[in-house]
Amino acid sequence: MQHIVVRTYIEPVKHLVPEFWGEEKIRMIRKMAETGEPAVDGITPLKVGRILDKAVFKDLRISDLKEALAKADKLDVDIGIDFFGTRLKIPVYIGDMSFGALSGNPNIAIAKAVTEVGAVAGIGEGGLHPEIAKYRNIVVQWASARFGMDMTLLRAGLAVNIKIGQGAKPGIGGHLPGKKVVDIIAQLRKIPVGSEALSPAPHHDIYSIEDLAQRVKALRDLTGKPVLVKVAAVNKIHFVAVGVGRSTAEGIIIDGAGAGTGATPVVARDHLGIPIDYAVPVVDMWLRKDGTRDKLIMIAGGMLYSPMDLAKIIAMGADMANMGTAALMAMGCIMCHSCHTGGCPTALTNMIGSGRELDIEWGVRLLKNYLLALGKGLKAVLYALGMSSLRELVGRRDLLEVYYVDEKVAETLGLSLVTPGNVAWIDPAVRVFVHREYYEEGRPPIIGMGGVVPGYTTPARRPLDLLRIEAAQVTHPSVDPYREELEVDIWINGEKYYTPVVVPALDEAAVYAGYALGAPIYGNNCHNFKCINDGAKIIAPDETVDIREGVVIVDETKGRGLLEEAVSRLDLQLRKTGVRNKTYIVAVGRLYNGGDIYKLAALGADLVCPLGIFEYVYQRVKNMDLRERMKRYENVITALTKELRLLMGANGVTNYFHTLVGNRDLLRSLDGKIAERLGVEIAGR
Numbered sequence: 001m002q003h004i005v006v007r008t009y010i011e012p013v014k015h016l017v018p019e020f021w022g023e024e025k026i027r028m029i030r031k032m033a034e035t036g037e038p039a040v041d042g043i044t045p046l047k048v049g050r051i052l053d054k055a056v057f058k059d060l061r062i063s064d065l066k067e068a069l070a071k072a073d074k075l076d077v078d079i080g081i082d083f084f085g086t087r088l089k090i091p092v093y094i095g096d097m098s099f100g101a102l103s104g105n106p107n108i109a110i111a112k113a114v115t116e117v118g119a120v121a122g123i124g125e126g127g128l129h130p131e132i133a134k135y136r137n138i139v140v141q142w143a144s145a146r147f148g149m150d151m152t153l154l155r156a157g158l159a160v161n162i163k164i165g166q167g168a169k170p171g172i173g174g175h176l177p178g179k180k181v182v183d184i185i186a187q188l189r190k191i192p193v194g195s196e197a198l199s200p201a202p203h204h205d206i207y208s209i210e211d212l213a214q215r216v217k218a219l220r221d222l223t224g225k226p227v228l229v230k231v232a233a234v235n236k237i238h239f240v241a242v243g244v245g246r247s248t249a250e251g252i253i254i255d256g257a258g259a260g261t262g263a264t265p266v267v268a269r270d271h272l273g274i275p276i277d278y279a280v281p282v283v284d285m286w287l288r289k290d291g292t293r294d295k296l297i298m299i300a301g302g303m304l305y306s307p308m309d310l311a312k313i314i315a316m317g318a319d320m321a322n323m324g325t326a327a328l329m330a331m332g333c334i335m336c337h338s339c340h341t342g343g344c345p346t347a348l349t350n351m352i353g354s355g356r357e358l359d360i361e362w363g364v365r366l367l368k369n370y371l372l373a374l375g376k377g378l379k380a381v382l383y384a385l386g387m388s389s390l391r392e393l394v395g396r397r398d399l400l401e402v403y404y405v406d407e408k409v410a411e412t413l414g415l416s417l418v419t420p421g422n423v424a425w426i427d428p429a430v431r432v433f434v435h436r437e438y439y440e441e442g443r444p445p446i447i448g449m450g451g452v453v454p455g456y457t458t459p460a461r462r463p464l465d466l467l468r469i470e471a472a473q474v475t476h477p478s479v480d481p482y483r484e485e486l487e488v489d490i491w492i493n494g495e496k497y498y499t500p501v502v503v504p505a506l507d508e509a510a511v512y513a514g515y516a517l518g519a520p521i522y523g524n525n526c527h528n529f530k531c532i533n534d535g536a537k538i539i540a541p542d543e544t545v546d547i548r549e550g551v552v553i554v555d556e557t558k559g560r561g562l563l564e565e566a567v568s569r570l571d572l573q574l575r576k577t578g579v580r581n582k583t584y585i586v587a588v589g590r591l592y593n594g595g596d597i598y599k600l601a602a603l604g605a606d607l608v609c610p611l612g613i614f615e616y617v618y619q620r621v622k623n624m625d626l627r628e629r630m631k632r633y634e635n636v637i638t639a640l641t642k643e644l645r646l647l648m649g650a651n652g653v654t655n656y657f658h659t660l661v662g663n664r665d666l667l668r669s670l671d672g673k674i675a676e677r678l679g680v681e682i683a684g685r
Contacts, residue, residue, distance in 0.1 A: 006347040007359035012334045017431055018458055020258065020303055020451035021325065021335045029305055029370065033330035036369035038069060038377030042308035045403035048425050050303065050457065051277035052312050055402040055415060060384055068380035077379040078389045080118075081320060083297070084226040084250060086137070086158055088320075089118030090375040091310070091390060093253070093299045094367075095324040096141060096163070096230065098124030099132070100176050100185045100197070101262030101339070106331060106348045109363030111135040117368045122161060122230075122253075125174055125199065127188030128153040139228065142219060144173050145199035147189040154223045159250070161228040162215060164203070164473050167259030167276070167302045168450050169268040170232030171471030171478040171650025173199030175446070177263055180342050182352050201478040201649055209243035212474055216249045226250035233257060233279035233302065234272075235470040235668040235683065238286040243474050245292030253322060254279055256302025257468065258457055260325035260450040262349055263340035266435065267444055267643045270454055271469045271595035272650055274668060274683040276302035277316065281413045282684040284317025284395050293395075303451055305329075307377020316413075317395045325450060330370035331363040339448025349448065406672035412684040424466050424671040427459035432592055434616045442635035444594070444643045456670055463674045464564045464591075467599050467667045468683055472652040481642075481649035488641060488648075488656040490606060492520070492551065492584050495530065499641045500656060501597060502532060502586060502609035507618055509629035516630075517637050522553070522588060522609050532586060532607065541566035547574075549582035556589040557611070563589040564603055568679045571604020571662050580662070590615070594643025603678060604662045610640065 012026040028039050043062055046053040068075065081091045094114055099107045101124065108131045114121045115137040122139045123132055127148025132138065138157035142149070154160060165171060176185075176197035186193040206212050216227045228251035229244045231237070237254065244252045256276025258269075280300045287293035300313050301322025310321045325333070332346040342351030347358040378390075387393060397414045404421030435445035452458050454465040472478035479486060490497050498518030505511050505523025514521045520532040536551035540559025545552055554570065556563040567587050574580040587605035590612035591597065597608040617636055621629045644656070651666060653659045660666065668683040669675035675682045 002355055004356045005359050006332065006356060007362040009332055010334060010345065013336045019335065020457035021329070021449075025305060026329050026335065029326055029329045032373035033366040033370040036372045038072065038307050038373045038380065040065065040069065040307055040377050040380070042306060042312065047404050047421065050275060051402065051405070051413065052309055054404050055312060055400045057311075057315070057385060057399055058401050059399070060381070064384040065380060068383040069377070072376040072380045075379045075383050076388065077382050079375055079378050079382065081390060083120060084159055088120060090371050091314070091320040092119045092371060092374060093139075093301070093320050093322045094119065094121035094327045095253070095255070095301055095322040096122035096124040096161070096166070097324055098126035098176070098262070099129045099188065100126045100180060102348060103344070103350050103352050103357065104129065104184075105358040105360050106328070106363060107132055109331065109358065109360050109367060110327065111138050112360070113364045113367035113371065116364070117371045119371050120158065123157070125163060126176070126185070126197070127190075128156055129188065141230075143199055144201070144203045145197065147191065147197060147199070154219070159226045159228055160219050160223055161230045161253060162212070162219070163230045164206070165232035165234070165255070165471065166230070166261060167232050167255035167257055167273055168261035169264040170234050170273040170473065171201060171652070172265070172268055172646065173201045173480065175199070175263045177340050177342070177446070180351050184352060198482055200483065201480040202472070206474070207477045209247060209474060212243065213247040216247050228253055228297070228299070230255065231473045232273050232471060233276050234473050235274060235468060236475065237274070237279045237473075238282045238684075239475050240473045241283040242286055242290050242292065245287050245290060245296055249296070251297035251299060253299040254283065254301070255322065256300070258450045258453045259302040260328070261448065263446050263448055265444045265643070265646060266447050267593050267595045267647065268650065269447065269450065269452060271598070271647065272471045274468050274670070275453055275456060276300050276304070277313065278413065278670070278683045280313060280316045280318050281397055281415070285414060303457065307374050307381060310374060310378050311381040311393065312400065314390065314393050315396045315399055317397070319394055327367060327370070330366050331358065333449075335449060335451070337447050337449055340446050408672035408675070408682050412682050422671055422673060424455050424463065424674055425459050426455060426462065428461055430459040430461055432461065432612065432616075434592060434613055438613065438639045439617045439620065439632040439635050442638040444639055444646060462564070463562065463678065464596060464599055466670045466674045467678065467680065468670065469595065469598060469647055469651065470666045470668070471650045476652050478652050479649040479654055481645045484649070486645045486648050486654050486656075488644060490657045492532070492606065497607070499637060500601065500607045500644070501637050501640045502588070502607045503633065503637060504609055504611050504614050505531070506614060507622070507629060507633070509626050510614060510618070510633045513630045513633035513637060517634060519637050520607055522586070536586070545570070547583055548579050551584045551586060553586040553588060562677070563587055564600060565677050567600055567605050568603040568664070572679060575662070594640050594647060597640060597644050598647045598660070599667060601656065601660050602663050602666045606657070606661055613640070
């Protein structure tokens with residue numbers, strides 16, 4: 001086998017659909033990593049992008065910032081922070097990337113770089129690599145699977161963090177594909193070679209804030225170290241954070257939607273949790289009201305990459321920034337989304353023993369330079385704002401103003417609004433990718449890395465994409481969909497269906513597949529099987545209907561109007577008139593995944609027909625024989641039902657019909673106007 005040592009950058013991937021981590025950002029990070037000099041953007045507001053891109057410092061003049069950047073090395077500005085007795089020179093936490101998710105040498109490079117430059121890094125779950133144990137500025141992790149857990153691990157580094165969740169897959173446990181579990185990984189994690197390392201969704205000894213408090217105290221007593229709690233930024237993050245504050249933990253790490261990971265279900269990445277810039281201001285406000293803010297170090301991350309990002313997230317309320325993806329980009333990541341495959345071309349996340357490895361010293365040099373550049377840039381921003389210490393900036397939302405959001409979003413985040421607009425970035429023509437795992441393997445597709453939040457960092461097809469699904473974190477337990485049963489059965493007019501996924505009768509094989517799996521069927525030719533539309537009222541989204549009992553089908557192919565708005569309006573109307581328990585709502589539209597099904601159910605649909613994915617698969621299989629086509633459609637039904645269960649488990653919902661249908665509290669909108677139209681709250685409320 002040819003042995004290749006990677007010590008040079010390769011060209012970034014060019015994506016067909018715009019992504020947050022585009023070529024421009026990658027090259028900006030690389031320049032900082034190569035030169036150690038800061039690149040500062042985010043001075044003027046953008047119409048499309050994160051809240052961080054739309055918010056700017058009110059009184060920051062470009063001329064003052066340029067002057068400060070020119071003499072950044074000589075500025076008498078303290079950007080350090082006391083990290084439980086260790087003085088960090090740069091307020092950056094390189095976040096929790098495990099040995100296994102990364103390929104060993106990158107883990108060592110990160111630990112060495114942060115120790116030498118005065119930052120800190122989390123080692124993630126998965127055991128303690130003996131080379132990493134040599135470095136002081138690390139934080140070890142107590143995760144749900146307890147992989148590789150022993151006293152040697154717990155007593156290493158500066159602190160312990162209890163991982164409740166992460167931004168790329170809140171409410172879901174960690175996932176290391178079996179192909180990456182080679183000998184050394186198996187030994188450290190204490191699991192068989194080649195076995196999938198699936199962490200349980202919840203900690204089975206933490207089902208409440210009281211349980212968390214006991215675990216925090218036990219780990220502190222056991223190790224003599226401070227304890228942090230890592231959670232994902234979820235819809236009710238303010239309640240979670242207050243619970244953490246009351247648990248006596250010394251810190252909280254909040255990981256926002258779009259954060260990176262080695263492997264996550266695509267449906268989790270695209271639909272669960274909220275961005276970090278929605279979470280931090282609200283958490284800071286609630287902790288201050290609760291009187292627990294000064295007791296906690298708040299570390300916040302998820303798509304942060306520049307000195308200005310650091311300055312803004314700290315002004316919003318954080319003490320430190322958590323940066324993972326950007327650190328990997330400094331060391332060569334090209335954003336090819338192949339982390340989970342073991343075939344990473346940059347030797348960052350590839351399978352150990354594959355013949356390709358990162359040059360450690362090359363990685364250390366680049367990461368140190370990048371961190372130093374971040375520190376210089378942050379110093380310059382503080383100096384230009386007239387500050388001499390990082391502490392002066394924490395929670396200073398009054399220094400920020402925001403553009404191109406609506407009043408409700410600005411009010412929720414505690415930011416003054418200058419020019420109103422919409423957060424939503426909607427492009428109905430955006431290309432839809434249907435992963436082959438749906439129809440070839442019958443399972444939810446898995447992907448690596450992050451940066452994708454539909455309608456926020458990437459274009460959305462429809463308003464439904466701007467809704468974010470809640471995930472359980474501490475205040476109530478998630479349910480593990482891989483190990484526990486979640487009920488998705490539903491009875492309609494005396495007929496039991498084993499899935500709420502409605503199969504369109506666009507192909508004889510699709511009808512047979514639906515019947516075989518106990519799915520409802522919708523269409524004009526159900527081949528002697530019962531159709532869900534038999535005797536039902538079928539309407540377009542812009543039509544009104546007076547129905548007292550029975551089945552009403554809202555079909556977006558029959559006319560104009562917005563399917564998600566029509567479903568929500570109809571559900572509320574039926575509840576108001578007191579006949580909701582006698583009626584059933586079926587939503588039919590060009591939908592593509594379990595997230596679409598979950599959201600429409602929470603808006604009020606009893607059954608959902610994801611016409612889009614079935615139409616796509618029909619075009620792929622129409623020339624196959626009947627048996628082969630039927631197999632592909634069965635795979636789609638199975639995969640969509642698995643995705644639905646996965647999302648239910650992430651939120652601790654165990655029964656589809658009784659707990660999910662019509663429960664809008666499980667959803668939050670990133671955009672105020674969409675929130676109003678669909679009858680849900682804004683993220684952060």
